[in-house]
Amino acid sequence: MQLKDKNKKRLILIDLDGTTLKDDHLTINPITKSALQDAIKNGHTVCICTGRSLKDTLHIYNELELDSLLVTLDGGHISDPIHRNFKRIVLPISEEVTKGILKHPILKGKIENIIVEYYHTNMIQNGKDNFFIADANAEPPIQGDILNDWIGPCSNIIVKLNTNLNFFNIVDTLNNEFGDAVKVKSNLIYGIENIGEKPILIITNKFVNKGFAAEMVAQYYNKNIKDVIAFGDQMNDFEMIETVGHGIALTSGNPKLKEIAWGITDISNEDGGLGDTLNKLLK
Incomplete structure (x- = not known):
């Protein structure tokens, strides 16, 4: 996997469970945490895109010191926890x-x-x-x-x-x-x-999926969807991985997701696969 333009500032979308988080659903491998924070320092935008609810996600958002848009409930809720400049999008069921x-x-x-x-x-x-x-x-x-x-x-x-x-x-x-x-x-x-x-x-x-959310977030940050990098591991990540230009599946993820991914990490989420791959792509 190689990016054509390593100087371009990217939007990076990250799933949590099985992707950013280790198998305990609690901790982030130091390689992954460091790579994400380095990417932010270098001008890239990192956004969580998870199936979790907002209240189940904010402590991870804060741990990563993010100030970007936050996608929860698989795209059913998009919010701006820090700046509150983005009008909250909620896709409800009556x-x-x-x-x-x-x-x-x-x-x-x-x-x-x-x-x-x-x-x-x-x-x-x-x-x-x-x-x-x-x-x-x-x-x-x-x-x-x-x-x-x-x-x-x-x-x-x-x-x-x-x-x-x-x-x-x-x-x-x-x-x-x-x-x-x-x-x-x-x-x-x-x-x-x-x-x-x-x-x-x-x-x-019926309209909820992470692909829709990826397009909304890319539009907000004025990023071409073909330049966006996304990491996921399961089939609720399918539309996101398929929609962005650089959709990357964890090697520990669903085989069907890996079939349509642009790339696959060399190591698992447990071992810091997201961070390892991101470092290789951006440095």
């Missing part, structure tokens, strides 16, 4: 659609847990089973009865099922009935080949 999905007969008796997220808050049905983000440094979601306690729109719904029976029929049925409003995906997009005994549904606004 309360009616959210509760219509959760009350759908095909899910009756099959839901083990739910997380509902909006740009500034999130709620979990059973707080003892925080099944999606294993980051002890993140602020935990509040606990509540989603159907009764959650009021208003959300940007993301994560449903843990208690059975895998008729799983693909569940996904297809919800997409058929609510597909004008949302996309119903599964944990299979995160590189899990076996759906397991308790699969996960991931539901977003």
Whole structure:
């Protein structure tokens, strides 16, 4: 992998879990942290582009000493935490659609847990089973009865099922009935080949994806999308890696993502693959 113009100031988009963060979902390999901070000092712009919610991301944003736009919820929320010059973009799911999905007969008796997220808050049905983000440094979601306690729109719904029976029929049925409003995906997009005994549904606004977010952020910073560098590891990064000119997949990432990537890191996220590759590209 080589850049044609190493003097050009780039926009660098970084996924978090499995990419910037080590496998503990907590720490950044020193090679990666140093490379990102060096890139910023040299005039490049680094932006986080993650599936996490804002409150689960801000401590990492602050650790990296960023002051750029912040993309969370896979592009469902784009914000400007420091300067507040960028008008917040939120792509919501209405309360009616959210509760219509959760009350759908095909899910009756099959839901083990739910997380509902909006740009500034999130709620979990059973707080003892925080099944999606294993980051002890993140602020935990509040606990509540989603159907009764959650009021208003959300940007993301994560449903843990208690059975895998008729799983693909569940996904297809919800997409058929609510597909004008949302996309119903599964944990299979995160590189899990076996759906397991308790699969996960991931539901977003139908327009949400990291490719859309990449174009929005590039426009804001007046960067040609063909010059943008992006790092990701799983299939929620697919549109971002495909959209930018230099989409790089972690060697430890999803094989299908690596098939469409411009480049692949030599080493894993655990060993600092993002930082190692960025240093090679920019120096």
